[in-house]
Amino acid sequence: MSAALGGWASAGHVTAVRVTPIAFRDPPLLNAAGIHEPYALRSIIELETSTGLVGLGESYGDTEMLADLNATAPQLIGLDPFLLNDLQLRVERSVSNRAQRGLSLAPGTHGDKATLKVLSAFEVACYDLMGQALGHPVCDLLGGKVRDEVPYSAYLFFKYAEHLGSPYAADSWGEAVTPEQLVAQARRMIGEYGFESIKLKGGALDPDLEAAGVRALAAAFPGMPLRIDPNANWSLDLATRLGKELGSLLEYYEDPTPTLEGMAELHRRTGLPLATNMVVTTQEEFRRNVQLNGVQVLLSDHHYWGGLRATQQLAQMCRVFGLGLSMHSNSHLGISLMAMTHLAASVPNLTYACDTHYPWQEEEVIVGGKVTITGGAVRVPDRPGLGVTLDRGALERLHQQYLDCGIVRRDDAAQMRRYDPGFTGELPRYREEAKG
Numbered sequence: 099m100s101a102a103l104g105g106w107a108s109a110g111h112v113t114a115v116r117v118t119p120i121a122f123r124d125p126p127l128l129n130a131a132g133i134h135e136p137y138a139l140r141s142i143i144e145l146e147t148s149t150g151l152v153g154l155g156e157s158y159g160d161t162e163m164l165a166d167l168n169a170t171a172p173q174l175i176g177l178d179p180f181l182l183n184d185l186q187l188r189v190e191r192s193v194s195n196r197a198q199r200g201l202s203l204a205p206g207t208h209g210d211k212a213t214l215k216v217l218s219a220f221e222v223a224c225y226d227l228m229g230q231a232l233g234h235p236v237c238d239l240l241g242g243k244v245r246d247e248v249p250y251s252a253y254l255f256f257k258y259a260e261h262l263g264s265p266y267a268a269d270s271w272g273e274a275v276t277p278e279q280l281v282a283q284a285r286r287m288i289g290e291y292g293f294e295s296i297k298l299k300g301g302a303l304d305p306d307l308e309a310a311g312v313r314a315l316a317a318a319f320p321g322m323p324l325r326i327d328p329n330a331n332w333s334l335d336l337a338t339r340l341g342k343e344l345g346s347l348l349e350y351y352e353d354p355t356p357t358l359e360g361m362a363e364l365h366r367r368t369g370l371p372l373a374t375n376m377v378v379t380t381q382e383e384f385r386r387n388v389q390l391n392g393v394q395v396l397l398s399d400h401h402y403w404g405g406l407r408a409t410q411q412l413a414q415m416c417r418v419f420g421l422g423l424s425m426h427s428n429s430h431l432g433i434s435l436m437a438m439t440h441l442a443a444s445v446p447n448l449t450y451a452c453d454t455h456y457p458w459q460e461e462e463v464i465v466g467g468k469v470t471i472t473g474g475a476v477r478v479p480d481r482p483g484l485g486v487t488l489d490r491g492a493l494e495r496l497h498q499q500y501l502d503c504g505i506v507r508r509d510d511a512a513q514m515r516r517y518d519p520g521f522t523g524e525l526p527r528y529r530e531e532a533k534g
């Protein structure tokens with residue numbers, strides 16, 4: 099429904115804010131931090147307005163994030179969803195003290211970016227409202243789509259067959275701890291979704307086994323763009339050796355070794371295009387990266403860069419400084435996927451296939467169930483707003499699952515300690531010093 103007031107479209111003003119934590123089943127996927135827990139957490143955001151519209155957002159669901167979202171919610175009553183600068187001021191006022199605290203969460207969740215994360219969660223819901231009020235898809239509000247569909251990559255993981263203690267029936271993907279099993283996983287994922295590029299999450303098993311996995315994938319899918327992301331779990335010398343061995347097979351080499359300085363030295367040694375969602379996650383780090391020429395491709399993520407607008411600005415900064423742009427993901431559902439898709443559709447220089455964990459998720463919170471991925475891409479919807487509707491029954495069920503599962507913050511290392519009590523999650527775990 100759109101409301102016209104004296105010739106102006108209006109979304110009204112915010113009359114209610116709902117933040118609902120949910121948990122959904124997540125497979126035992128291995129990474130540098132440990133292993134995924136049986137349930138992943140998200141928050142589902144609803145902004146209801148005086149014109150009867152409901153705008154949706156999706157973000158992290160850790161306790162700290164929920165506290166920030168809930169602390170901000172009352173401050174948004176009366177907000178005009180079109181006034182994003184007003185939204186930003188309200189969010190900054192409510193969470194600025196927490197933003198300085200630097201929470202320590204699992205890699206990828208960026209606990210020290212509370213303000214930007216909260217802003218993003220509500221900003222997406224505002225865009226959904228604006229789109230609904232104007233009768234335009236969100237990508238039109240971002241300048242219009244430059245592509246009709248957004249390509250995603252097959253995001254492969256080494257994994258166990260089932261979670262310790264079998265909290266529910268094992269997923270249908272089976273075990274993947276050998277190159278052969280990894281290729282079988284890739285064949286199925288590419289067969290089902292049509293992906294045309296591959297990202298392998300590394301940093302979990304013996305690095306030479308992971309390198310054998312990369313070679314096996316390259317042989318099984320000749321010419322298909324291929325990346326590996328060990329999440330800073332390889333020492334500089336190890337990352338150098340494996341970079342030299344695998345470089346010709348890689349589209350880019352994502353976060354093999356810690357620190358911006360480490361990545362800069364790795365680039366000097368190998369000349370390979372390096373990518374990150376770990377060492378360039380703030381404007382300050384962006385500036386330092388330009389000085390050091392550490393990383394050549396940035397993985398954007400609107401959930402922690404401050405929203406759709408901020409990510410478009412990041413894209414422009416990449417353009418100015420000649421950096422490539424890709425997109426990062428965490429375990430997420432369809433509201434996030436649609437926000438990512440509208441955003442990616444509107445960014446001309448986002449030329450790499452985006453990351454998404456979506457194929458690993460079995461449950462959904464939107465009407466119609468899982469979003470379709472065909473030919474490795476998501477079609478940009480032309481319905482007003484994000485183009486998705488909340489399934490209230492599913493929301494209730496996944497909220498109950500959140501209450502029942504007992505997980506309140508993501509902790510892949512603690513979960514791994516249930517398998518291996520000595521596990522620390524300290525990076526880099528795999529070390530090798532070059533001789534001579």
Ligand SMILES: O=C([O-])C(=O)C[C@H](O)[C@@H](O)C(=O)[O-]
Binds near residue numbers: 207329428429
């Ligand atoms: O590209 C990345 O670094 C990620 O996708 C971070 C995630 O936390 C990933 O490692 C995962 O879900 O295990």
Ligand SMILES: [Mg+2]
Binds near residue numbers: 352
């Ligand atoms: Mg990464």
